[in-house]
Amino acid sequence: MSLKRALPPLTALIAFEAAARLSSFSRAAVELGVTQAAVSRQIKALEDDLGLPLFRRLHRRVELTEAGATLASRLARAFNDVAAAIADLRRSAGAELVVAATLAFSQFRLLPRLSAFRLAHPDLRLRLVAQDEPVDLARDGVDVTIRYGMGAWGDGEAHFLHDDRVVLVASPAFLARHGPVDTLEAVIAAPLIGYDVPDPTWMRWGDWLAACGRPGPAPVPALRCNHYTDAISAALAGEGITLGWRWLVDRSLALGTLVQVTTAQVVPDGGYYAVTPANRAPKSGALALARWLASEAPNAAS
Template sequence: MSGFRRQLPSMTSLVVFEAAARQLSFTRAAAELGITQAAVSRQVQALEQNLGFQLFRRLHRSIELTERGQILSKSMSEALGTITRTVQSLTAETSPGELVISASVAFSHFWLLPKISDFRRLHPEIRLKVISQDANVNLLREDVDIAIRYGEGNWGDGRAIMLFNDDIFPVCSPDYLAANGSPDCVADLIRHSLIVSDSPDPSWIGWDRWLNAFGHGAAPRNVALSCSFYTDAIHAAMRGEGIALGWNRLVHDLLQQNRLVRVSAESLRTREAYFVVLRNGHPIKPQVEAFLRWIRAERAQPGIAAPETAAALSEA
């Protein structure tokens, strides 16, 4: 049998293709790989020329995989996942105390990192690595022990353990409230300066869904500031720029510190929840077991309870 080098295209182009196929974006693949978007495009084009067929359809502002591209993408993800797991098993003894956790930027910033010192005091022997990014990592391919995700809990790359739901209500700074007064109702709330944030996750609840739950989805509103990240929206609210939606589990400490105040009795209970997700097909390491014990104890800690007058809803 002839060597793999004669049967396969460039491994570099195959790895670049796998990233572009998984991200469905040359730009995001370039950021992940640490190269330019033009370099990704050149590698994909070279691979397509070598294979003799297209792997992507180039649309106006996006790309999508062709049928052959989908087949190759699936094969590459499985192959790289197998290699990753093999390398991890062979090198496990060199880093037995490391625990790699992935979470969204907002969850890491507002919930995990403020509490993680307690875990480190309990387990000083465990080296922690926290990966903060809003796109879900692929647990079958990435070197991640635990992912903390928000959603319905049905991810194909891991086993999900529910942590908690959340309650969402408007928040602002004490200075903004003193200068502008407290809204009397939702109809009054939408006349205030609202801060919105984008999210690639369709299950994430923004102002549109929150207002719609209280019958004001179509009402005009005063959007004073739009942010790309939820963390920026909350920091803008703390600086007095307007009113943002506070996710109770994320802004709990800020409310306790009076850096934010709640401005409405209305509260929306999420249908989705936060989950710990463990990799499929892997034994649970002692570090993972220790983290699970700790986070289960943390989830039992009460959050800011909604007042009895709140219209707390569960989305259908």
């Protein structure tokens, strides 16, 4: 049997609960914003539906019958449970979503496009934690972190976003000064920009050249940065050639502030994942962010 058939009208139950709690039809009417006569009608209809009295009508007051006291106790618990569940959902919906990402992903991929996500989710408050040190999802209070790798992490559930490819990038001004750099030998002879890798899955110069068919000792960069963001900033400033992860530098390539030096490209193992904690259900906002990032991906690594 459906709840609609099994239960009396909800308005009658609400009127009864208020009158039972306040021991007064008139005070219940004030709380509910209706007339005392309306409360009386609702409770009389409930009593008719049940076939027994719920209140004893005394001079200027009412008191619950035994049946009324039983129903009032059960309704109070049920309504409190429902109110608590609604409060939890409202807190969850309006809660702050803590998002962790590397400095590079935050600066190059997330922040330039974040306004589109916030426009689609205006009630969601975000806190962005940008750091290259690994985040412990079980301990650090993060709701979703963006990682690059093979998709297997013990502290979370991985939601695949996209793979990537690595190309060589430099500024137009650098290429204008140094002329065309169209062979691997010319690349190795040019000023190169390296970076420290926050994760072993990240590709370095030696890895990239070996994947392009030139194994051997890795070239020594003319400039090495401890953050990938600084390596890209140096390339933008015309300091040399660096490895460009297409999903991160696509905006600079589209604007023409960076250009692809050669047609060579390498597709590394792994991919980008949005990872939610394994020890608790993911927040709806975390899954919405993962879906949005995945939807942004098809044009990113073309």
